[in-house]
Amino acid sequence: MPDVVRKPQAGVRSERDDAYAAMMVRAKALVPQLRDRSSRTEELRRLPSETERDLHDAGLFRIVQPKRAGGSELDYVALVDFADTIALADASVAWNLANLSSHHWMLGMFDRRAQDLVWNQDADALIASSFVFPAGRANKVDGGYVLRGRWPFSSGVDSSAWNMLAGVVSSDDEADGIEYRIFLLNRSDYRIIDTWNAAGLRGTGSNDVEVDGVFVAEAMTLAVAALAGGPTPGSAVNPNALYALPVFSLFPYVLSGVALGNAQACLDDYIDVARHRASTYNRAKLGDLQSTQIKIAEASAKIDAARLIMRSTCIQAMADARAGRIPDMATKTRLRRDGAFAVNLCTEAVSLLFSASGARGLSTTGALQRQFRDAQAINSHIAFNFDAQGTNYGRVALGLPSENLTL
Template identity: 80%
Template sequence: MPGAGPKPGASVPSGGDGNGAYARMIARAEALIPRLRERASRTEELRRLPPETERELHESGLFRILQPKRVGGSELDYVALVDGADAIGQADASVAWNWANLASHHWMLAMFDKRAQDMVWSKDADALIASSFIFPAGRARKVDGGYVLRGRWPFSSGVDSSEWNMLASVVSTEDEADGIEYRIFVVNKRDYKILDTWDATGLRGTGSNDVEVNDAFVEEPMTLAVSDLDGGPTPGSAINPNALYQLPVFSLFPYVLSGVALGNAQACLDDYVDIARHRASTYNRAKIGDLQSTQIKIAEASAKIDAARVIMRSTCIEAMAEARRGHIPDMAAKTKCRRDGAFAVNLCTEAVSLLFSASGARGLFTSGVLQRQFRDAHAINSHIAFNFDAAGTNYGRVALGLPSENLTL
């Protein structure tokens, strides 16, 4: 089993944790590692979270780490998404992916109008919220009291476990001369259809199915303009004043899920080291751990993982410090966040690929964990938030004085 406990760069975040709540919550995540690892094959077979996994995440309080304290959440610092996913990802990347997604939506809902928060949390503060932030997938039009929404959204992770869904859409108008408006809509499951489309090579257990909406009416308070998420006070700030709910959402978007890549890579490294300590070559019976090439690959992979952890955590901790100071990052800072998030996950993917290649033919067996970690690493890296070509190009454009191509920043 991967080594739980503190990793390089894994200090408790600044901002105050006098009662040890942060450390206790991460310890709860680490305590789940053995059971989640044992269940990983079944999670893949189900193509979604097993009921017992979902129950354990609820009972531990982990789904609610970023939810406001006023409704029973933990209201921890944003870096909790990285640290929690790092821990859970050492057991099963699919579970970590769903956990991080679903936990982050409590954080985002706290930025909506109080009426939206009450609509969801007054009925069930544990209610899970899925999402699909693919704006071109939907079209909404303004009507009296709200919007009419339609579209088909892919990659709605954890949707089968969720009561609600955050769906991103373009708002259509007769005259778009003033530009296109991007909004997020909180929709109840009665208003969308789940399409069983998720049969993937990696992250198989995430149940990232499509959802379809046909002209559903969404009340105005259940929507939020992307421009309200640029950083600084949001519609929810009146009742949730913590700086956590004033972070720039889409510039920090990679860090919702980057910890999944981190935990998966750490597990791959730990598993590989354990195998190399005891395995002899099938070809000549030489001890794998005595080979200089093995030792160098372990050093290179561990350096990439440690560097990725420092990048992810320091970015999140600094973002919280800036929000507490009331500082809203400019476009250069926002594109740097996106650049570094993609770069850090790419480092994790490189580490896993290096170790999988070094594992030889033994790594190909489906009974082993390395092949799943390899598949999951590349599935994680396929997310647009981790596409370094896209993030790097946009960073370079802004550095050169050109406008950002990412319209959600």
């Protein structure tokens, strides 16, 4: 992959650029050992303890955590870039890295009391999530909320001390309607249910969690309406524009880099094999076949286009936030559309290369079958479902209201 796409923005170097570059060196150094460990990660169905330690030691979980808590506070594009790098080794590890890192970013938008409660105890504490709003129901009570529900797909939950769970707040007065809110709970307040047996992203430990009528203080919650772009409750202590980004509009880019690195690894492996391998059928060198050359060109074009979409979107979002620009609904639905489209390009690239690899791709001991399974699993996330995201973009473009109430 061309190194230029991993560099910070062009121009005069800053302290942030140097921090980014140093962190990227550490991330790249982990790739060989994480790849060697990928089979064990799948067997465990969660991150091995040594992988968690490697990521902690490198500071990778804290790339977008506020500096006041000891984090690196890198620009939002770091979520794409570091997931891209780690997914060269293992998409499951990259998925948990990006997912868990992003929750430090989101916690930076909560009331300071929530931030201090978590980070004063342990600034390295991992925070899981499940943003499936219909899964949780909350009732407003004096001083906070009572929350109950069962949430699926809480990636990295076994490694986490906290969890951000989405829910719908109901009111006794139907005229008040409903409110979408995020609740931050300590591990002692929920039960983990071992449900994660999946064909792809097997090592993410995306188990269910259950909450049965737990009180959550007001300061440990955050209204989705406060995450639409602009100052958040956390902005008083974290004034960086990073913590004023529109969270759910940019949600696809938290995880899109995983698809990117997984596709790049698949392409790199395919090129390496084609350079040296002869066809089993007629002993022709695969690299001399026009069909091989065309497939490399097509797959690489899809991956490069996806990378350009992801990175430029995140860089522009930071520029807008620094200028105090809050995206309108048309822009927000475009962000979701483009995030899904970019990941779909990565999935198409992997599928193309898997098909071109013939029987070699069927070996359960090789990386290709894992890359294919992981690509399909990534693409199955609702954020990357182009039918859903494309439909909503089209609705808004036609003057109809958005169906996504979190934007």
